[in-house]
Amino acid sequence: MSGVLAMDQASGLTQMLSAMTRRPAAEAPPAHHQASSLLAAAPAARRHCRTIAVAGGKGGVGKSTVAVNLGMALSVAGRDVVLLDADMGLANVDVMLGLAPSRHIGHLLDGECTLDELMLSAPRGLRVVPAGSGARRLAQLSSGEHAAIIRAFDELAQPPEYLLVDTAAGLSDNVTMFAAAAAEVIVVVCDEPASLTDAYGLTKVLSRDFGVRRIRMVANMVRNEGDARALHQKLARVSDRFLDVVIEFGGWVPHDERLRQAIRRQCAVVDLWPSSHAALAFKQLAGAADKWVEPERAGLDRIAFFAGRTTPVGGVPR
Ligand SMILES: Nc1ncnc2c1ncn2[C@@H]1O[C@H](COP(=O)(O)OP(=O)(O)OP(=O)(O)O)[C@@H](O)[C@H]1O
Numbered sequence: 413m414s415g416v417l418a419m420d421q422a423s424g425l426t427q428m429l430s431a432m433t434r435r436p437a438a439e440a441p442p443a444h445h446q447a448s449s450l451l452a453a454a455p456a457a458r459r460h461c462r463t464i465a466v467a468g469g470k471g472g473v474g475k476s477t478v479a480v481n482l483g484m485a486l487s488v489a490g491r492d493v494v495l496l497d498a499d500m501g502l503a504n505v506d507v508m509l510g511l512a513p514s515r516h517i518g519h520l521l522d523g524e525c526t527l528d529e530l531m532l533s534a535p536r537g538l539r540v541v542p543a544g545s546g547a548r549r550l551a552q553l554s555s556g557e558h559a560a561i562i563r564a565f566d567e568l569a570q571p572p573e574y575l576l577v578d579t580a581a582g583l584s585d586n587v588t589m590f591a592a593a594a595a596e597v598i599v600v601v602c603d604e605p606a607s608l609t610d611a612y613g614l615t616k617v618l619s620r621d622f623g624v625r626r627i628r629m630v631a632n633m634v635r636n637e638g639d640a641r642a643l644h645q646k647l648a649r650v651s652d653r654f655l656d657v658v659i660e661f662g663g664w665v666p667h668d669e670r671l672r673q674a675i676r677r678q679c680a681v682v683d684l685w686p687s688s689h690a691a692l693a694f695k696q697l698a699g700a701a702d703k704w705v706e707p708e709r710a711g712l713d714r715i716a717f718f719a720g721r722t723t724p725v726g727g728v729p730r
């Protein structure tokens with residue numbers, strides 16, 4: 413890639429991502445403006461979209477389970493939620509929800525459909541952008557293709573209130589690109605040494621190479637809150653010592669056989685068994701997430717840093 417092209421992409425990315433995450437300038441007009449604005453029929457302010465990436469490093473820790481059920485719990489609570497399956501090439505959100513996509517993100521990239529046409533309706537008003545399965549090309553998207561996906565969200569006439577992004581396992585660009593672009597990052601951890609070390613590895617890359625300064629850890633498949641907080645202590649202790657990032661306790665989800673049964677039935681447990689332990693935990697997580705205070709300049713600082721990192725000046729990021 414030429415340096416100029418890389419620079420263009422980087423600055424384009426900065427604009428696209430900042431447009432996607434910034435708050436509308438006139439969210440709360442002064443009281444004396446409100447009456448006149450009723451008469452003036454000013455154009456509606458663009459809705460602020462809260463972006464949350466669900467990551468974890470290790471496979472099988474429950475990233476998709478958390479993304480699907482958090483999305484469903486927010487939808488049940490009346491929020492307008494879009495869930496992007498960013499596990500490109502190995503999609504599973506559509507399978508988990510019993511959806512039958514006829515198109516995937518590759519069609520969007522090829523200009524064969526719009527984002528609106530790609531979105532599938534899941535129960536409870538949740539909308540899903542499917543990733544596509546078995547396509548190697550999708551697993552190796554270029555930075556320009558990542559930017560095109562993000563731009564498609566930016567161009568939605570009415571952005572959702574929440575954009576949740578279910579990321580893949582590992583540390584590929586597909587993971588770091590979307591996690592770094594989101595205002596909030598959830599790292600899902602379960603009580604296994606490899607889950608903790610992979611979560612630490614992901615945290616290290618996101619903080620060191622992409623300027624992510626806060627991550628929220630969600631403990632999954634644990635017995636109780638005490639075990640969840642013990643896991644958080646382990647991860648926070650080591651990252652406090654070696655990394656410039658705060659790992660906050662985001663919540664916990666118990667191991668619940670109902671969850672596996674719901675997945676076998678291709679339903680979200682929050683929808684199928686709303687009173688199960690797991691469903692109640694996801695509703696609690698959604699309630700907490702709804703109150704999370706975003707950084708004052710959500711996304712902006714991080715995006716500038718992030719865009720810089722996509723420009724391979726002086727070599728690839730460490
Ligand atoms: N809280 C839970 N209780 C019981 N089973 C769970 C729980 N969370 C996840 N599981 C089960 O763990 C398995 C892996 O979950 P999931 O597919 O969400 O993980 P993942 O991290 O997205 O995996 P991958 O990285 O491979 O996409 C699934 O079979 C799911 O049913």
